[in-house]
Amino acid sequence: MNTWDIILAGLGGIVLGTFYFTSLWITVQQLPTTLWPLRLTIGSLLGRMGIVLLGFYLIIDGEWQRALIGLVGFLVARTLLIRRWQPNNKIKFDL
Template identity: 45%
Template structure:
């Protein structure tokens, strides 16, 4: 039971690290639009996000490959979650008969 709890915590820690990493990436990209020095933002953000993610994974793994694997799984799942949550909403589509047809009608 103790191993199961440890593995669950490793997965949760990976999800938290992934959320920080990919959430930080999303925030950085949004800041680039108004920034006067975009290269500095990109490079600084990359260094900070990588340092947090790699240091966190090092401590979570603690020399056990199983914990590292579960941490990476949580990290990858966080990418999917952040991508889905930060997606721009699609514009509403109108369903008029001309637009709904898949091919033009010949007369």
């Protein structure tokens, strides 16, 4: 496995993570206005999971190292999107 494979696996994981969590965010935003929330939730889950599983299958290409690097990229995307969408209000707990 060379440097180019590592970079592609990491970027692929970031792209898949961004797709997955952005789609999840859009689904959650649409839930209050839809007439069929269960259909929207299950359909979105199946669509997101199908695309992400196919993407990881293509990234892995038979090497477990690529799976690990892709997973790290996926989690990096998750962390960055959580920080981006986090509300600005800080909750302060006084004891």
